[in-house]
Amino acid sequence: MADPVADVLIPLAIDTAYSYAIPTGLAVAEGDVVRVPLGTRETVGVVWALRQGGAANLKSVVGRVDAPALPAPLRRFLDWVAWYTISPRGSALAMSLKVAEEIPDEAPRVGVRLAGPPPARMTPARTRVLAAAAGGALTTKRELAEAAGVSAGVIDGLVDEGTLEAVTLAPEPVAGLPDPDFARPALSPQQTEAAAGLVRAVAAGVAGVTLLEGVTGSGKTETYFEAVAQALAQGRQALILMPEIALTSAFLDRFAARFGTRPAAWHSGVTGRRRERLYGAIASGEARVVAGARSALFLPYAQLGLIVVDEEHETAYKQEDGVHYHARDMAVVRGRIEGFPVVLASATPSLETRVNVERGRYARIALPERFGGRTLPQIAAIDLRRHPLPQGRWIAQRLETAILETTGRGEQALLFLNRRGYAPLTLCRACAHRYECVNCSAWLVEHRFRRALVCHHCGHTERKPEACVACGSLDSLAACGPGVERIAEEVAAVFPDKRTIVLSSDFPGGTERLRRELDAIAAGEVDIVIGTQLVAKGHNFPGMTLVGVLDADIGLTSGDPRAAERTFQLLQQVTGRAGRGDRPGRALVQTYQPEHPVIAALLSGEAERFYEEEARVREIAGLPPFGRLAALVVSGVDRAETEAYARALARTAHEIGVTASDMIVLGPAEAPLALVRGRFRYRLLVKCPREADLQGFLRQWIAMGPKVRGSLRVGIDVDPQSFL
DNA sequence: AGCACGCCGACT
C-alpha cells in the first residue's frame, strides 16, 4: 500500500513535520499552504515534503489555502535558520508565513466612463460631470466627483440614466513599478567606480558578499541604488534591509527620486489588509523592490536577485526574542542558498565584517570622501578637566556659543547624550541613601515627566517618594548627573526662544509618531534636537550643521567586550550627522579623557588604527574577534533542584570540551527577569569561541530533556562564514 | 499557540 502522504510543517514551536494523508482528488504540491487538523482544532501549515507512505493511521489534509506557496529555496533557508538557531522548524516557518486565517474580501473599486447619450434632464452639476468625463477615460467614481466638484450622488444618477457606465476595476497596485532608468544620477568618479563593482556582482548573479564602506555623506545609498537598478533591469527583485527606524518617508522619497516610485515598505507598522496584499505582491514578483525591517528577510520572494543590508553594523538587526538571529548574517546565508549577491553598507562596519574582509571572504568597496565636494565635519574635543562645567550645568561655554551661532544662521544643532530620563542617580542629601532597583541593584533613573524612578535594566518602576524611604527626610532627594530630560531643561533656560525636541526610545506615541517627528526635523521645523542613540541612526538632516556630544565617556567603562567598538561606532555615527546638507558641519565632543583610544580615534578620524588596535587587544585577551554566546535558563521547583540542574549542565559542558572558564553562572540576583512567578531559576551564559563546540553542547543540552531545559537563548555574535 | 488533562484548594 503506497498512498501519498504530505509532511506538513505547522507554524508553531514544533520541530517535526506531521504526516497527513492526502484525500483523493486533492492536488497538493510541496510548498503549498494547507489546512490540517491538529488535536481538536484546525490550523494552517506548509507541505514540507510529499512521499509515498505506508498504511499508517493518519488524519487527512483538509484542503489547500489560497495563499502563495513557499518556494523550495526558502524552505531550505528556513530549515537552515532553525538548525542554526536551535529553534523548532515551525518557529522559523512562522516568520515566513504571514497569511491571515481569513482574508477579508476587499471592497471592489468601481470605475465609471461615458457610455450613453446625455440624460433627459440636464442640471449644472450634470454638465460639469459630463465635461469632466469627456474623452471617455476610465476614472474612479470619487475622482470624477472631485474633478467635477459634485457629490457622488450625481454620478450615481447619471449611471442610472445610462449616460455613464460603471465598471469594476482591478484593485489598486500595492507597489509601484520602479524604473531603473527613471533618473540616472550624476555620480562622482569614485561612486561610479564603486557602483560598477556592485553592478558587476549583480550581473554575475552568483552568491558573494561585498562590503560597501563609505564615510557618512559619501553617497552610499545612491551607489547601491545602481546595484538595485541592475537587479531590476535583469527582471529580478531586490530587498533593501534597514533598521526599522531608518525606514522614513525621507528614504522612500529618495528612492522615488531615483526610480520614479516608492519601494514597497515592509515593517511592523504595515498591518492588516495592506500587509496581506503586499505579501502576495512579493510572492508574485509584482513588488519589485522591498525596503524592509529585518522581518522582510523571510518573505517568499518570487525571484530575489539582491539583498542590500544598510547600516550593517546596527544592533537592531539582532532579533532577541523567539528565534534568535542576526538579520545581516541570515541575509548572507539566504544569498548563498539562492545564489545572489549581498551588499553590506556601512560607514562604521562591525568588527566581524572587517575580519571577514581581511580574511578574503567578503569583498570591499570603499567611498572615502563625501559626495559633492562636501567635507567631513570638523571634530574638536572640549576637555572638561581644563574647562570644568559650572555647578548644575552640562553644556560647556564653548558649545553654548556654537549652538547660538548655528541656530542664529537658521541651521540645526544636535545635542547627543546617551542617557534616557532626567538623572541617572538619585540619592538622599540627608542620609546619602542611594535609590537602587529591588531586583537588580542598578541605580534607579529619575523620569521627572512621569514622576517615577525607573530601572533601565529590568524595567522596574516606582513612584518617586516625597520623603526619603531610608531616613524619612522631606524634600531631600537629589538628582545626580544628567539625562536628556535634564538637558532639555537647561536648553529651555538658556535658549528660551528656540524650538527643541527630545528624542529617546521612551518617546510617547510609538514608531509612527517618531517617524513623523524625524521627517519634521529633516524639514527644518526644529532648531535644537536633544537625543539619545536613537538620533544616531541613518536619518539625513540636511540642515544640521552642529553636533554636540555632551558626554563622550559614557559606555567606555562597561564590562561588555564590545563596549569600545560600540562606543566608537556610535560617536562616529552621531558626529557624522553634521554637515550632510549644503553647509559644512562640525562636532564638539565633551570628554574627561581625550587621550582614550576611542576618543582619540574619533578626533583624528583614524578608524582603521582603532580597529587594528581593538583586534590586537582581543587577541591578547584570548577573545576571538567574535564568538557565540548562549544563555540558558534552568529552572527547578526550588533552589536545590535548580542547582542540581545547573551542575548537570556544567558537567555536560565539561564533557563536550567547553571549559569551565567559558561558562558564567549567573545567580538569580543578577538575572531578575529569570525569576518568574516565584520559580527559582538560574541563567547560565556559555561562551564558545568555536562554533562546533557550542552546537555540540547545545544539542546535548537539549537531549538532557525538558526537565533540565528551562529555556534556551542562543546568542548571535557570530561568524557567518561557518554557516554552510 | 491552543487545548486537554491532572493535581490542588474552596465552595453550592
Next chain:
DNA sequence: GTCGGCGTGCTC
C-alpha cells in the same frame, strides 16, 4: 462531592 485555578505536555 465537583468547580475551577494553574502547570505540564502533546498535537500526525
